[in-house]
Amino acid sequence: MEDNRNPAPERRDNFRRDDRRDDLRRNDETVDAAALAAELAEEHPADIAEALDEQEPKTASAVLASLPREQQVEILDLPDVDLTSELIEALPVEEAVRLVSEMSADRAADLFRWMDEPARSHLFARLPPETQGELNRLLAWPEHTAGSLMTTEFVTVPSTWTVGETLRHIRQIERTRETIYAIYVLDPITHKLIKAVTLRQLITGETGQPILTVAPKHDPITTTPLVDREDVARLISKYDLLAVPVVDENEHVLGIVTVDDMIDAIIEENTEDVQKFGGMEALDEPYMEIGFFNMLKKRAGWLSILFLGEMLTANAMQHFEDELERAIVLTLFIPLIMSSGGNSGSQATSLIIRALALGEIKVRDWWRVALRELPSGLVLGAILAVLGMARITAWQMLGLHDYGEHWVLVAATVGAALVAIVTFGSLIGSMLPFVLRRLGFDPASASAPFVATFVDVTGLVIYFSVALLILQGTLL
């Protein structure tokens, strides 16, 4: 954020500098918690959290303890579950229990997803039974679903209420609610969700008016607990929602997914996608924070698999060793031709991965994509073929290199192989995400290196087959 003039980051940098000095005396207790707390009290909770993150857990929790009660909860309610668990674990347990019960339900659930045993069970056992029940319900939903992202703090009112009654109700409960983005109007008997009224719509009403008169005409946009976060994101973005209610089969509201949690989810999702597309497991932690061997594990796995796959190229080459002996000239263009197939494949894959992720295309559209990629591949291949043949001709003519008496045929071989391999690459690259999605995998696992490896092996076979076809009786 270096290039924006919001004052907070600068203050943050000061803490960084303090912190560097602190490094020298990390472990003695010279950092006066009360003093630091007083200094921080006026900051935005997110900046306080950042300052705490740079202190020793013991100091940080001491600082937290000396902050005003509501600020403590605000800080623990921030998405940085790493810090939260650090603070909670460093606090005296009854203090921890008190704070956890006051935290917003979704953050508390994240905390318990993250905490290690035995601290986890130890703390959980001390929680009030109703909190335990609520957490167990939230923890039951699979990761990355609406259910796992939702918070159970939301405001519902019966459709019989007036604007004034609703406003009074909000005033009373506001402090106990992390987020009020909309008011959910329920049928007074069935408790089914009827309408969603935004705060803005509420405010425009007169206090005497029935709440339904300020509600929008259309039905509320809802989702269900098992919907993937990518689909929830699409919903929130399409309907410009601040929060989307998660309902069960009886249209009872179970919780809400808020836009700020959604942004964090989208950013996380995209980091995973880019890393997978780069040909590795998603790190799930910042590059600079993840342990060295942990990172190696995430990279070595795919790297080895790709290597084993790529070994087939050695087999292919061995198979054509006699041809190679007879026509060394063919080897000169192997890297050039193979990489072109991989590159066109990588392009196609990146296009389809995103189109699938954004829901622009569905699996059933695979044949339309194929019908686009086939001509694309042919044209792109032709372009490269011209470049390739021009290169050979030029070098031959300018006497930069001698490709032998049959250099024209060699050029023809290279050209033909390029058309075939680039077309093949585009097709494979575009179809692979569909295949993976169909098999129930994440299409994003169709990484650039994966496609390249796939195309390399087949590319070699194509190249030599074309060569045999064209150079039969001359070079081969």
Place this chain on the structure above:
Amino acid sequence: MEDNRNPAPERRDNFRRDDRRDDLRRNDETVDAAALAAELAEEHPADIAEALDEQEPKTASAVLASLPREQQVEILDLPDVDLTSELIEALPVEEAVRLVSEMSADRAADLFRWMDEPARSHLFARLPPETQGELNRLLAWPEHTAGSLMTTEFVTVPSTWTVGETLRHIRQIERTRETIYAIYVLDPITHKLIKAVTLRQLITGETGQPILTVAPKHDPITTTPLVDREDVARLISKYDLLAVPVVDENEHVLGIVTVDDMIDAIIEENTEDVQKFGGMEALDEPYMEIGFFNMLKKRAGWLSILFLGEMLTANAMQHFEDELERAIVLTLFIPLIMSSGGNSGSQATSLIIRALALGEIKVRDWWRVALRELPSGLVLGAILAVLGMARITAWQMLGLHDYGEHWVLVAATVGAALVAIVTFGSLIGSMLPFVLRRLGFDPASASAPFVATFVDVTGLVIYFSVALLILQGTLL
């Protein structure tokens, strides 16, 4: 969104089906605009827009015209600028002028960024001067900056007002404001921004209270017009904001960037990143909608550049042609070894691109990354070396292939080359994004194919140099 039970999409599918029938009689006017408008009136604006999108522009604009006035504006205020311009251009100009002046300023600006001449100037000339001035101010900001994303519809009140006065004020102007996420409290004399009060905080106050008493302690989080949208996204996500005020050097509020625009921006940004990382220009349009040749242009450019770069491999191979003649066995492992360098490079690049995009690391951290990638590369290379040498030994022992009397040296060559090339790949792959950022380019342009090409060329040289070193006097 197939797997979520929100009613809207299902209704949308009905429209789709109608539409397919319509396809047959697209161009006659049998679609009764008034009837369709009545049918749609109860829908969410986003769903109405979707239905309009599937009609002929003439029909769509007729339907729009017969919708209630405020719904018309709501629909045009949606992010789908493609549809908006289609509708506006199909409307009678005075109608278009009326609607554009009522649209939210940021959407109107998008519209004029998108519209083609002469329609654009024609419409612009008819707008009221104050609207023209406001649009020109917004259009002046470069693309992807806070200035280009912000809307000028926001609520400010002097710090002398009470909660009640503010609420009354909002009631009066709400209908003319697309979005009220927060109220910005200004110094009555200097008009500097003092505090940002959320609607929720406002509601909790008693009407008689001064507005400042419901304001948060901390200073408002702000940004400036030229800040990149990625940094604005980080700000909004870090501070869980619904809108961030954009201020000038005098701390006067110029506009606000809202969270829903931000989500669209983040998603767009990530699509661009993945496509660039895939080795092509960002499409900027959905895969299925972009024209065939337009798409080819975006792909052919990079593909050709990469091809020209990869041609250097042919030069390298030519340079080592004598060695190749003498030791064909070396060629067998060229694809295997080169691809490994590319893969490790692609992994490192994807890690650093995201870390830079998320601000986890800054350009000045390049040396720390290098110090992590060097050992990573060595270990990963060693792992592949073991696999590679095992493969050769196994094939030799099992008599699957004869790598000649010096097969042990060949295996050693392959192993040593792998360690060197994978290490080199990780280093290049991780440093390239820094270099690009330093040169003022988007680090995301360091695509997987780009890194692979870079590593292929150098990889060959490394491979043959290692071979010369180890096989000197025996095979070479």
